[in-house]
Amino acid sequence: MSENQLNSKVVKFGGSSLADAGQFEKVKAIITADPARRYVVPSAPGKRYSDDIKITDLLYTCQKLAETGKDFSEPLSKIRSRYLEIAKALGLSFDPTDELDRIAYRLKEGATKDFAASRGEYLNGMLLADYLGFPFIDAADVICFNENGVLQMTETMMLLREKLTEVENAVIPGFYGSGPNGEIITFSRGGSDITGSLVARAVRAEIYENWTDVSGVLVADPRIVKDAAVINTITYEELRELSYMGATVLHEDAIFPVRAAGIPINIRNTNDPSAPGTLIVAGDSADSDAQTGYTITGIAGKKGFCAINIQKAMMNAELGFCRKVLTVLEEMSINFEHMPSGIDTMSIILAEDEIKGREKTVLSRIRKAVEPDVCELEHGISLLAVVGRGMRRTRGTAARIFAALAHARINVKMIDQGSSELNIIIGLLDGDFEEAVRRIYAMFVNSTLTDDDAEEA
Numbered sequence: 001m002s003e004n005q006l007n008s009k010v011v012k013f014g015g016s017s018l019a020d021a022g023q024f025e026k027v028k029a030i031i032t033a034d035p036a037r038r039y040v041v042p043s044a045p046g047k048r049y050s051d052d053i054k055i056t057d058l059l060y061t062c063q064k065l066a067e068t069g070k071d072f073s074e075p076l077s078k079i080r081s082r083y084l085e086i087a088k089a090l091g092l093s094f095d096p097t098d099e100l101d102r103i104a105y106r107l108k109e110g111a112t113k114d115f116a117a118s119r120g121e122y123l124n125g126m127l128l129a130d131y132l133g134f135p136f137i138d139a140a141d142v143i144c145f146n147e148n149g150v151l152q153m154t155e156t157m158m159l160l161r162e163k164l165t166e167v168e169n170a171v172i173p174g175f176y177g178s179g180p181n182g183e184i185i186t187f188s189r190g191g192s193d194i195t196g197s198l199v200a201r202a203v204r205a206e207i208y209e210n211w212t213d214v215s216g217v218l219v220a221d222p223r224i225v226k227d228a229a230v231i232n233t234i235t236y237e238e239l240r241e242l243s244y245m246g247a248t249v250l251h252e253d254a255i256f257p258v259r260a261a262g263i264p265i266n267i268r269n270t271n272d273p274s275a276p277g278t279l280i281v282a283g284d285s286a287d288s289d290a291q292t293g294y295t296i297t298g299i300a301g302k303k304g305f306c307a308i309n310i311q312k313a314m315m316n317a318e319l320g321f322c323r324k325v326l327t328v329l330e331e332m333s334i335n336f337e338h339m340p341s342g343i344d345t346m347s348i349i350l351a352e353d354e355i356k357g358r359e360k361t362v363l364s365r366i367r368k369a370v371e372p373d374v375c376e377l378e379h380g381i382s383l384l385a386v387v388g389r390g391m392r393r394t395r396g397t398a399a400r401i402f403a404a405l406a407h408a409r410i411n412v413k414m415i416d417q418g419s420s421e422l423n424i425i426i427g428l429l430d431g432d433f434e435e436a437v438r439r440i441y442a443m444f445v446n447s448t449l450t451d452d453d454a455e456e457a
């Protein structure tokens with residue numbers, strides 16, 4: 001690896017950032033504004049307006065129709081005109097017609113779902129490479145999967161490094177790679193984020209910039225909190241907590257490759273390139289770095305949970321009680337989220353989907369296993385996570401959260417704080433969920449009480 005590759009940035013652009021020629025122009029301006037932005041990972045063209053259809057979805061539709069011998073010319077012509085429009089508007093020397101014909105032929109010949117979907121990124125990569133004047137490197141030659149579709153990290157790193165050291169710049173399409181027999185395999189949806197992360201790790205990039213259509217990770221869901229603030233700095237761990245609870249920013253698996261190499265991720269907005277976005281860093285660098293400005297970093301949550309409430313006199317003295325209950329769940333392959341308990345009571349909070357259609361069986365098996373006095377199912381529960389590395393060093397965070405909820409007369413059904421003190425999870429009734437998010441947001445972000453006023457632990 002040459003020295004100067006250490007000063008490189010990997011830039012990944014999402015589908016809406018490359019949805020039409022106007023967006024391509026913005027992307028080029030961003031790339032040329034900084035010569036360190038040498039390796040570019042594009043998604044397939046996304047939506048241009050809210051009820052537009054993503055190219056990836058159109059490709060899946062074509063493949064589905066082709067598979068059953070049906071005519072797929074309508075979705076195919078939509079795909080064709082979008083690429084041709086971009087190529088024409090940008091005056092590209094590359095004409096996508098032949099590639100589009102080849103894709104149509106492969107679809108007729110029984111192309112797989114993964115092959116079909118991957119063509120969105122493949123073609124967009126070719127257009128972008130031509131537009132930027134950068135070499136195109138096919139992801140099928142550098143991203144490797146085994147026969148079960150599992151990413152082969154060592155081989156992928158070796159191939160990426162080998163190819164990328166030969167070039168000053170490159171466009172590597174996101175979302176796919178190839179299996180042992182050269183067959184195309186994709187990541188799950190949104191997987192171009194993973195490709196960007198792998199490329200960043202391979203070139204030991206100084207930063208992985210992930211360009212999208214929002215100015216970073218927001219403190220709360222903007223559908224619930226209007227004009228929610230952007231998080232300046234967040235740790236990988238905090239982001240994982242927020243993502244798990246429903247915040248959608250980055251593909252979950254995109255964090256691991258760069259995290260292992262200590263490369264920060266910067267979420268940026270293609271439509272507002274001067275905004276600094278959100279920096280995702282390792283926990284130790286965040287502590288010495290800029291703080292969020294608030295004790296909490298973010299709030300996220302989801303509806304759609306239920307609780308199995310169990311009561312039995314002298315439960316506390318009965319050895320193995322919890323184990324027997326959990327064994328029932330394990331035997332039925334049911335995952336649970338939380339298990340708050342009292343002396344003679346325990347509740348198991350789990351997603352409704354985990355138990356749907358099997359409610360009666362689960363309850364009767366628990367009854368048989370531990371003979372409880374009461375064993376019932378409660379529906380309509382939401383879980384809300386208040387996440388923040390600042391909690392560990394500040395007293396009174398929990399008091400502020402629950403004061404905010406108490407003032408709104410919101411009943412708390414469950415509280416869980418892990419030993420890492422990174423988050424507080426609260427169980428609520430579905431009907432209280434949105435208001436709870438707004439009240440907690442207001443307490444920390446809009447409140448005049450700052451970190452300096454809060455008592456340091």
Ligand code: ASP
Nearest residue numbers: 043056175189190191192
């Ligand atoms: N184009 C793919 C999708 O729509 C992959 C990606 O955009 O990351 O999921």
